[in-house]
Each structure stands twice: as structure tokens, then as C-alpha cells.
Amino acid sequence: xxxxxxKPLYAKVIDSIIEIIDDEAFTDDLLPSEDQLSRRLGVSRAxxxxxxxxxxxxxxxxxxxxxxxxxxxxxxxxxxRTDLYADFVELLESAGHSVEVVGTEPxxxxxxxxxxxxxxxxxxSRLWVFDRLYLADGRPAIWxxxxxxxxxxxxxxxGLVNERRLVDFLNNVxxxxxxxxxxxxxxxxxxxxxxxxxKVPLGTPMLTWEETFYDTNDRCFGLxxxxxxxxxxxxxxxxxxx
Numbered sequence: 001x002x003x004x005x006x007k008p009l010y011a012k013v014i015d016s017i018i019e020i021i022d023d024e025a026f027t028d029d030l031l032p033s034e035d036q037l038s039r040r041l042g043v044s045r046a047x048x049x050x051x052x053x054x055x056x057x058x059x060x061x062x063x064x065x066x067x068x069x070x071x072x073x074x075x076x077x078x079x080x081r082t083d084l085y086a087d088f089v090e091l092l093e094s095a096g097h098s099v100e101v102v103g104t105e106p107x108x109x110x111x112x113x114x115x116x117x118x119x120x121x122x123x124x125s126r127l128w129v130f131d132r133l134y135l136a137d138g139r140p141a142i143w144x145x146x147x148x149x150x151x152x153x154x155x156x157x158x159g160l161v162n163e164r165r166l167v168d169f170l171n172n173v174x175x176x177x178x179x180x181x182x183x184x185x186x187x188x189x190x191x192x193x194x195x196x197x198x199k200v201p202l203g204t205p206m207l208t209w210e211e212t213f214y215d216t217n218d219r220c221f222g223l224x225x226x227x228x229x230x231x232x233x234x235x236x237x238x239x240x241x242x
Contacts, residue, residue, distance in 0.1 A: 009043055013051040016041055021060065021071055031061060031069040058084060059238040075238055083237045087165050088134050088142050088226075092233075097136035103161030106130040108150060118212065119149055119220050126150035130161050133197060141232040143197040148174065148222035152215075174222070176215030181224075184210045188227065198229045206230060 017037065026032070034052070038045045052069060055061045059075040085091040092099045106128045116123040127147045134142035144166075154175050163169035170178040188194070190204035200206070211224040228235065 009047045010050060010054075013041060013043055013047055014054055017051055017055060018060070018076070021073065021076065026071065029071045029073075030067070031071055033068060057240075059240050062240075062242055078236050078238055080234060081236050081238055087167060088144070089164050091235075092134060092136045092141060095136075097141070097232075098138075099164075100135040100138070101162055101164050102133045102135065103159075104131040104133075106157040106161060109147075111147075115147060115223065118223060119147070121149060121151075128153055128157060130157065131197070132161060132166070136232050139229075139232060140198045141229050142226060143194070143229075144224050144226040146222060146224045152176070152221040170213065170222075174213075174215065176217060176219065176221070178213050178221075179216045179218070180214055182212045182214070186210065194227055198227065200229060200231070204230065207235070 017031070020037075021031070031037070031052075032040070034045050034048050037048045041048070052061065052063070056063055056069075059072060061069040061071055063069050079095040080091050081094065082091070085094060089099045089101065107130070108126050109129050110124045111119065111121055111127050113123045115127070116125060119127075128150055129145070129147050132144045132146065133140055134144075152175050153173050155173055157173060160169055160173060163172070167178060186208050188206040188208045190198075190200045190202055190206055192202065194200055194204075194206060195202055206227055207230070208225060208227045211226065212220055213222045213224070214220055
């Protein structure tokens, strides 16, 4: 295998180890030792150890002290893992889809009492509201309706709503950027807006999540309601037990 010394090491070593896992067979599904991987890839043990730690967090391997790193190919086969992909583009691409993002023209509305309480403003305060529709191979897969506090938006939104990665969009337009979000999952039944956006029959059982966005100072600046087309999106997650 080609030496990696001249390349950005962290991500490249992970990619190389994944290639080894996918292409080769090992006794008892034990990955080669850190020393062996270090010599094979032409990088330091510290770099290998960093890459292995990331793969451990992702569930691809489990380290047993005194034995080695066990390979979990089942984790490699899992698609649309919400524990791995924070962005919907990456989530859909992980299942092999070609993805396009289509945003609606932002408009300003007055916050009703419920939304105002959630984002920490007075009722009647101005919000920017718009949609982001994620197409998978040309078919509507995910519909996100976003509301952002107008007093936190630092520029005209315009065509920026078509930015592929939501985190890049939020970091570009919101003062303080985005640090984290809190999700609440909820069942739903396909209604007329869902029918229009996602082309699902009325009455279809749906999954939604309500997402609240916070900046680096832990201040809420916006909300999103996201609905998933069950014909195209089957969300997954890997839970590590050891």
C-alpha cells in the first residue's frame, strides 16, 4: 500500500484501515496490531492509535485489552446512521443516493407564543422562515421547515438556503454559529403539506423530529421540523455496548 506520509494523515489513515477491513479477512476478525498497521501504512503509532480511537467510537472496531481490535463489519453495512451523520446530505449519500438540496425563498413572519417561548423571544418578534427539500436521486426524501430568529441572522439569506450542508449555512448566517442541537422524535400522519412536499399519500405514517439549535454561548437561535419520506429514508443508529 502507498505510504501516507505526504498526505493529511488522520482521515487518510481511517480510510486505509476501512479499506483493509472491507477487502481482507483476518483470523478471529482481529485487525492487525498497531505496530503492523504503522509499518504497513508508513505512519506513526500515534496516528494509527488516533484513527483506531475514531473507528472505535463509530463501532467499526472494539478494543479488548491484551487481545486486540475486533472488527465489526455489521457496523460498516449499517446505512443512514444518525449517530454518524449530522447532515442530511451525508445521511442520504451513505445509502448510495445522489443528493440535491432545494430551498424556498425565506420570508419573515411574527413568532406565535409557542415558538417565541421556545426560541426565547417575545411573541410577535420577527422570524425568518423557509424550507429545505432534500432530493434523493431526484425524489423528495427529507423536508425541513426552519425558523430562525431575525435578530440573530447577520445577512440576507437569499440563495444561501440552497447550501448543501446545513451546518455551513447556519455558521454563515447566524451570529455565533451553531454548536449543537437537541432533537425530539415524534410520529406523524401524512397531511396535505407532507403530500405536497414529499409526494406521500394522505394518511401515511411518518417520522418527524423537532430540532432546536444553540450557539456556542448556549443561546437558542432557531427551530426546525423535519419530516422523512418512509419510502426513501430508514433512519438507523448503532448502540455500543462495550
